[in-house]
Amino acid sequence: MADGDSKGVRYGVIQADDSKIGRTVSALTAQLDDGQLALMTTMADPYLEKGQWPVWHYVETQLDRQGLDAASVLKSLPSVGSPLIGQRSYGLAWYDRNQLADDSRPVLTVAAGLHVPQLERVFGEHFITILQYLIKHQQAVTPSPDKVEKAFVTSDDIRRDFPTVTPEFLEALPGIFRHEPVLRGGYSTWGTSNGWRFELDRELAKYRDVTSLSEYVGKVAELLIEERLLFEANHSGTGYAQNVVIGSSVNSPSTVVPTVTLPVYVNAGLIEELEQKQGQTTWSLDKLLQLLRELNDCYAEDHVYACHALVRAVIDHVPPILGSTSFESAVSNYKWTRTDKKYMDRLLEFKNQADDVLHRRIRPSKGVITMHDLLPFGAYLNALLRECIDKL
Numbered sequence: 001m002a003d004g005d006s007k008g009v010r011y012g013v014i015q016a017d018d019s020k021i022g023r024t025v026s027a028l029t030a031q032l033d034d035g036q037l038a039l040m041t042t043m044a045d046p047y048l049e050k051g052q053w054p055v056w057h058y059v060e061t062q063l064d065r066q067g068l069d070a071a072s073v074l075k076s077l078p079s080v081g082s083p084l085i086g087q088r089s090y091g092l093a094w095y096d097r098n099q100l101a102d103d104s105r106p107v108l109t110v111a112a113g114l115h116v117p118q119l120e121r122v123f124g125e126h127f128i129t130i131l132q133y134l135i136k137h138q139q140a141v142t143p144s145p146d147k148v149e150k151a152f153v154t155s156d157d158i159r160r161d162f163p164t165v166t167p168e169f170l171e172a173l174p175g176i177f178r179h180e181p182v183l184r185g186g187y188s189t190w191g192t193s194n195g196w197r198f199e200l201d202r203e204l205a206k207y208r209d210v211t212s213l214s215e216y217v218g219k220v221a222e223l224l225i226e227e228r229l230l231f232e233a234n235h236s237g238t239g240y241a242q243n244v245v246i247g248s249s250v251n252s253p254s255t256v257v258p259t260v261t262l263p264v265y266v267n268a269g270l271i272e273e274l275e276q277k278q279g280q281t282t283w284s285l286d287k288l289l290q291l292l293r294e295l296n297d298c299y300a301e302d303h304v305y306a307c308h309a310l311v312r313a314v315i316d317h318v319p320p321i322l323g324s325t326s327f328e329s330a331v332s333n334y335k336w337t338r339t340d341k342k343y344m345d346r347l348l349e350f351k352n353q354a355d356d357v358l359h360r361r362i363r364p365s366k367g368v369i370t371m372h373d374l375l376p377f378g379a380y381l382n383a384l385l386r387e388c389i390d391k392l
Contacts, residue, residue, distance in 0.1 A: 027078035028092065028111050028217055037115065038066055039073045040092070043108055044116050051168045057102040071100060081224040088227060090220050094179040096268045104269035109179050111217045124213035126169065127176060131216065133161070134183070135208050138200035151200040154190050174198075181220055182207060187293070189286045194279065265299040265307065265374070266292045267382045273389050281392040288317055292385075304371050305357050311374070311381060312354035315347060321388045327351070340387065343380040350377050 063070040079091025095106035113123030177183040190197035295310040324330035
């Protein structure tokens, strides 16, 4: 599965067969310009060397020296799918579109392996091998008429069944799969500090005939475009589904459109920093990480009540990191900066809103709390998490 004479995430070269992709993913396979390739190479090289994507400040600085605006180039990378909240899209890059901070770490998706030779083996041969392994396990589960039988694969399973896999590749796998539609929501920590497991969703079966990187990218695009067309059909005449981008069209097969990712509530860079702290602190971060991932998943799907409950759970979960037994105590006694203190006061007020969602009983009139009511509090929650991470 990996070369034995290189450090970081091992890689090599494979050939991508585009013959089975067709017109639907021409945006993802269209030839990129020099600036786009420079951006992707600048991101890929540190990842392959160290197993971690570089901070955005590094990428910006490197491209600035080449006379390129890194943010504009990043947003120009092609994608397919829908830009609407709650709908899925997929492109060559994944990043927090709400906040492209200096310390954030945008990532390249598996589809980038079609354009960056250095990534082809990790995101091609190795990824497809693991994908087929996951599909085999998912299909091997015997269903029960009495209960739900879920399928899981753990890092221990991969290590046992692929004895030549490197620790670097094993550690990198969750980060790879978490940015792919096929397994975006099934990750959780497991066992040791670096252990993990994936719940194997039935959607995996849709990829059972995939044998190459190009076929995988083609299947992702096919499924997302089907979702987009179904959504448009169900919302025709409402104006809600207008101007949906699918990445290409018959008249302009090489159209390049901005990458649109699922919206996130918690800064992705903060989640990655927390993951890196796992095992390096006396605090167990498993629950906190899972709460944050579920919050982002629910936010992307417009699950307003679940989002309120999860934000409330997070702010009640972290006070011990700040030396307090409750969030109220942390707000009052912790030495915040002036701005952060204002943020925490507002976040404390949010608990009343969350209580409304969680405890208000049924009534004849319709509820009034919407996703819009969550928006002011995202920055406050990120500020809280930033302080907690700095204390770990």
